[in-house]
Amino acid sequence: xxxxxxxxxxxxxxxxxxxxxxxxxxxxxxxxxxxxxxxxxxxxxxxxxxxxxxxxxxxxxxxxxxxxxxxxxxxxxxxxxxxxxxxxxxxxxxxxxxxxxxxxxxxxxxxxxxxxxxxxxxxxxxxxxxxxxxxxxxxxxxxxxxxxxxxxxxxxxxxxxxxxxxxxxxxxxxxxxxxxxxxxxxxxxxxxxxxxxxxxxxxxxxxxxxxxxxxxxxxxxxxxxxxxxxxxxxxxxxxxxxxxxxxxxxxxxxxxxxxxxxxxxxxxxxxxxxxxxxxxxxxxxxxxxxxxxxxxxxxxxxxxxxxxxxxxxxxxxxxxxxxxxxxxxxxxxxxxxxxxxxxxxxxxxxxxxxxxxxxxxxxxxxxxxxxxxxxxxxxxxxxxxxxxxxxxxxxxxxxxxxxxxxxxxxxxxxxxxxxxxxxxxxxxxxxxxxxxxxxxxxxxxxxxxxxxxxxxxxxxxxxxxxxxxxxxxxxxxxxxxxxxxxxxxxxxxxxxxxxxx
Amino acid sequence: xxxxxxxxxxxxxxxxxxxxxxxxxxxxxxxxxxxxxxxxxxxxxxxxxxxxxxxxxxxxxxxxxxxxxxxxxxxxxxxxxxxxxxxxxxxxxxxxxxxxxxxxxxxxxxxxxxxxxxxxxxxxxxxxxxxxxxxxxxxxxxxxxxxxxxxxxxx
Numbered sequence: 001x002x003x004x005x006x007x008x009x010x011x012x013x014x015x016x017x018x019x020x021x022x023x024x025x026x027x028x029x030x031x032x033x034x035x036x037x038x039x040x041x042x043x044x045x046x047x048x049x050x051x052x053x054x055x056x057x058x059x060x061x062x063x064x065x066x067x068x069x070x071x072x073x074x075x076x077x078x079x080x081x082x083x084x085x086x087x088x089x090x091x092x093x094x095x096x097x098x099x100x101x102x103x104x105x106x107x108x109x110x111x112x113x114x115x116x117x118x119x120x121x122x123x124x125x126x127x128x129x130x131x132x133x134x135x136x137x138x139x140x141x142x143x144x145x146x147x148x149x150x151x152x153x154x155x156x157x158x159x160x161x162x163x164x165x166x167x168x169x170x171x172x173x174x175x176x177x178x179x180x181x182x183x184x185x186x187x188x189x190x191x192x193x194x195x196x197x198x199x200x201x202x203x204x205x206x207x208x209x210x211x212x213x214x215x216x217x218x219x220x221x222x223x224x225x226x227x228x229x230x231x232x233x234x235x236x237x238x239x240x241x242x243x244x245x246x247x248x249x250x251x252x253x254x255x256x257x258x259x260x261x262x263x264x265x266x267x268x269x270x271x272x273x274x275x276x277x278x279x280x281x282x283x284x285x286x287x288x289x290x291x292x293x294x295x296x297x298x299x300x301x302x303x304x305x306x307x308x309x310x311x312x313x314x315x316x317x318x319x320x321x322x323x324x325x326x327x328x329x330x331x332x333x334x335x336x337x338x339x340x341x342x343x344x345x346x347x348x349x350x351x352x353x354x355x356x357x358x359x360x361x362x363x364x365x366x367x368x369x370x371x372x373x374x375x376x377x378x379x380x381x382x383x384x385x386x387x388x389x390x391x392x393x394x395x396x397x398x399x400x401x402x403x404x405x406x407x408x409x410x411x412x413x414x415x416x417x418x419x420x421x422x423x424x425x426x427x428x429x430x431x432x433x434x435x436x437x438x439x440x441x442x443x444x445x446x447x448x449x450x451x452x453x454x455x456x457x458x459x460x461x462x463x464x465x466x467x468x469x470x471x472x473x474x475x476x477x478x479x480x481x482x483x484x485x486x487x488x489x490x491x492x493x494x495x496x497x498x499x500x501x
Numbered sequence: 502x503x504x505x506x507x508x509x510x511x512x513x514x515x516x517x518x519x520x521x522x523x524x525x526x527x528x529x530x531x532x533x534x535x536x537x538x539x540x541x542x543x544x545x546x547x548x549x550x551x552x553x554x555x556x557x558x559x560x561x562x563x564x565x566x567x568x569x570x571x572x573x574x575x576x577x578x579x580x581x582x583x584x585x586x587x588x589x590x591x592x593x594x595x596x597x598x599x600x601x602x603x604x605x606x607x608x609x610x611x612x613x614x615x616x617x618x619x620x621x622x623x624x625x626x627x628x629x630x631x632x633x634x635x636x637x638x639x640x641x642x643x644x645x646x647x648x649x650x651x652x653x654x655x656x
Contacts (some may be wrong), residue, residue, distance in 0.1 A: 051643060074653040145646055165511075167564070167565065171518045171557040178525055178550045185543035192543055193528060216585060316566060389616040391623075394607035394631045400592040400603075400608060405645050413593040416585045422581065428575055429514045447546040459539025 006131055006356050013357030014364055016137060019062050022362050026063035027368045030070020033075050035380045036391060037084045042350055043218055044071035045331050046210030050402040057339040058354045060247070062361040068328065068474045069121070069365045072311055073373060075117050076113045076304060081236075082083075093278045096292065096299030103295050107239035110377055112249055112297050113304040114370050115241075119306035120257040120365035123167070124312035127261055128319075129359055132348060135320040139345035144452035145464050147323075149473035151446045152322050156477040157266060158438050169435045170428075175434035176460065180443020188452065199411045206334035207401055212419020213426075215399045219392050220424045227265060236377055237243055245297050245367070252282050252302035260309030265316050266325065267467055274310040275303035303335045303468065316345060319355065323442070327434035330441040338406075404473050427462075504538030508564070513574065515561030518554050526551030581615045593632035600651040601640055606632040 013019060022032040031049070033044040046068050052060040056099045072090075079090040081099035099107040142150070157220030159169040182193045183203030194200035231467065241249070263274040282302040283292045313341050314325045315332075324330035336343050341354065345434065373380070403412045457463035465471045529547040536542025592608035599607075609631045612625040639645040 017616075032648055054644065069545045078520065105630075122537055162584060167557060168511075171514065171561070174550050174557065175518065175521055178521070178547060181547055188534070188543050190533065190543050192533060192547065216589070220578060220581045220585055220615075223585075224576070224578045277585065288544075354527060371634055389613065389619065390623075390627050392616070393588070393612040393628065394634075396612045397592070397605045397609050397635055398590055401605070401639050401645065402590055403646065404596065405639070408598055408646050410593040413589060413596075417589050420589075421582060421586065426514075426517070428577065431514055431517075431518065446576045450546060451541045452537055454541055457539075461538070 003035075003134075004164075005022060006133075006352070007360065010129075010356030010358075010360030013058060013353045014062065014360035015221060019059050019282040019357065020364070022052075022059050022063040023066045023365055024372075025366055026052075026066025027070040027365055027372055029455070030067035030072075031077070031369070031373060031376075032383065033071075034071030034074020035383050036074075036395075037078050037082060037384070037388075039298055040075060040214070041071040042210065042331065042437075044074070045328065045335075046207060046214050047398050047402055049210070049335055050405045052335065053192070053338065053385045053406065057336075057341050058357050061341070061354065061358050063363075064332065064360070065358060065362055066365045066368070067312070068332070068368055069308075069362075073117060073369050074380070075419045076117075076177075076255065077110060077377075078384065080109045080113065080300070081241040081381065081384060083179065090275070090304075092275045092303040093300055095279070096296050096468030097328055099293070099295035100297065100300065101235075104235055107237040107377070108241045108245055108297065109300050109318065110236070110240050111239050111374060112126045112245065112301045114373050116249060116253040116301040116305040116371045117308035118254065118366050120260060121190065121251055121310035121312050121362055121369075124261050124264070124309040125258050125359060125363045125366070127313060128316055128362070129356075131316060132320055132359070135307070135316065136348045137349045142321075142457065143450045143467070145467050145470040146444060146473070147321075147447040148453055149464060149470035149477070150321060150323055151442050151449065153473050153477040154317075155327065155435075155442065156338045156480050158326070158435050159350055159481070162406075164430055164432055167433050168280045168429075170438040172431050172433070172480060173439040176439025176447065178419065179209075180440040181447065185256065186448075196488065198407070202442075204440075205403075205406060205412055205415070206331070206338070206440070207406045209332060209419050210334075210416045211403055212416045212435070213436075215395065216416060216420030217423030217427060219395060222388065222392070236381060239374055239377065241297070248288065249301040252286070252298040254276075254467055255281060255285075256302035256305030259323060261313045263306075264310030265314030266482060271310040271314065271326065275307040278302045278306035303470070308366075315362070319347065319358075320345060322445075324438060327437040330437045333441055336433035340387065348409070350485075374387050400455075427481040508568060508570060508572040509574045510572050511561050511565035515558045515563075515565060518558030518561065520558075521575040521626065522551045522554035522558055526540070526555070535606075580617075584615035585612060588615070596647065596651070600649050600654065600655045601647045602632045602636045605635045 009245055023500050029048055029101060033047060034041060043121065047303055075090045076093050078084050079094045080101055083094050083098040083470045094391060097109045100106060155173050159166055184191050184201050200263055231315055260274040268428060279302060282298050283289055287294055288300050314329050317323050318329045318332060324333045333343050371412040400413055400415065403416050404410065406412060453463055464474055529544040529551065531644050533544030534542035535544045535548065543578050548622045588611040591611055592604045595604040606628050610624060611627060613628065629636040640647060646648060
């Protein structure tokens with residue numbers, strides 16, 4: 001079986017001591033930062049990204065993936081213990097998780113989240129291993145118009161899944177596409193939008209923007225409503241769930257995994273949506289439906305399984321097509337590019353050790369999360385006790401050090417100030433940065449595919465609608481855009497995102 | 502005549518997008534060749550994007566003026582913005598001349614005053630602690646390329 005030999009290669013790579021160690025360090029640091037209230041996975045990854053630069057590509061990607069899972073799980077911990085979701089996808093977890101915590105069952109809730117996430121992660125990892133190869137061969141048959149259409153649909157579905165105004169999300173995407181073009185144009189060697197700065201010839205640094213808009217502006221916003229006292233913590237209590245708890249978790253975990261795996265593959269960041277959907281499904285089908293909202297363990301297990309499965313399967317479009325499905329995946333692609341790896345169908349054939357090693361390490365990372373988090377809950381709780389007034393100067397220092405080590409120059413640090421202030425004001429205007437990041441990463445790629453499409457078609461724009469695959473994708477994208485612009489659809493979307501929260 | 506209510510968040514977003522569209526659009530028009538459709542120049546795609554951005558911006562402005570609900574801009578925490586910016590600038594300014602530990606110390610010390618009711622003694626102790634921690638972890642641990650002592654100290 002080819003699959004097994006591939007996975008064998010993967011585990012061989014992932015189990016090399018150095019990779020194993022950095023997978024561990026990544027999950028540990030990711031959880032540590034992710035636990036801090038108000039810091040979601042995007043901010044966590046952008047802060048820790050520079051730590052991975054010194055390593056060789058495989059090790060660095062493995063560590064990065066570890067950081068990603070860690071930050072996700074850390075977010076759930078905060079959601080359960082202090083009722084503060086670190087990110088949108090753990091919002092649902094707060095509903096029943098925090099109620100459980102108030103009843104003195106925080107430990108069981110954390111264990112339920114950890115175990116169901118681990119199960120979902122394992123299933124989704126196998127799914128990636130199975131579908132990656134066939135999908136890659138499909139991807140290799142794609143020409144520039146198909147890629148262009150794929151990216152368009154990725155961008156439009158990120159609007160569908162954004163929580164605010166469609167028009168504003170669209171604007172942020174275009175703004176992102178535009179800023180993504182900064183630097184030397186590869187076709188003509190002309191500098192674009194560099195404002196005469198040599199430091200901008202290589203483009204705006206992805207790390208600088210991420211640290212500025214997700215790290216610094218977040219800190220400024222947190223300082224508004226925070227007088228520096230630590231949040232009220234629930235007692236952890238007994239960690240291991242009872243046999244009854246475990247039995248009640250099984251079916252919801254399975255359903256959550258299925259829902260999450262399916263939605264995660266869709267471009268546009270399915271982690272949040274899948275956790276909302278699976279919560280609502282459980283609420284309607286569970287025999288303990290009445291307990292939902294009052295501390296039902298199903299209400300923790302299902303959405304946590306779903307968002308972890310989705311987080312995992314969202315690697316599929318990223319790794320096989322090189323097209324990020326969500327802002328977090330866009331960051332991963334940004335990081336891979338910095339490492340000199342161009343994500344896409346060629347990675348799997350050109351660098352199989354990296355590809356399969358990364359997949360194997362996803363599973364290892366998930367296993368480490370369970371091993372790491374459950375015994376270390378005490379440590380995470382004590383982190384939550386650190387007052388914010390001590391914490392945020394330290395986070396600022398980490399951000400500065402991180403940005404400095406990307407380029408060994410202070411130019412980026414000044415840019416962070418600008419990005420932070422801009423980030424703060426745009427968030428005040430209710431403009432979301434996630435669509436921007438997707439646009440920023442896709443900007444150069446989408447322009448490249450557009451130019452190539454026009455070159456091969458001799459300037460005939462109908463090429464996008466005469467090639468069947470690209471035509472179908474573009475029609476889907478247009479349909480999606482029309483759908484989300486309809487007032488009724490907007491109302492339904494609001495309901496999905498606000499129900500019972 | 503009644504005062505018309507304006508959604509300031511939509512208005513601000515619209516004006517912001519228009520400003521970006523005009524700025525980037527005019528740069529592209531002035532300095533970047535557009536090329537032809539079958540052989541696009543570096544200016545083609547940006548001008549397309551700026552056009553879309555202008556349309557979105559104008560639509561938002563119109564919507565904000567027609568909107569019946571007044572939405573205020575909300576409170577701005579100038580203190581946090583200014584102090585946090587100063588802290589980051591201090592880090593950048595002190596890195597080469599003074600070295601990493603002092604840069605981190607200064608940045609965290611300044612940053613702490615972004616929060617109301619900062620206690621000078623606690624803040625100094627915390628800044629020293631963070632500085633030692635960062636130097637240990639990043640400079641010695643992660644082998645970061647940064648001076649321990651800057652050129653002020655002959656480093």
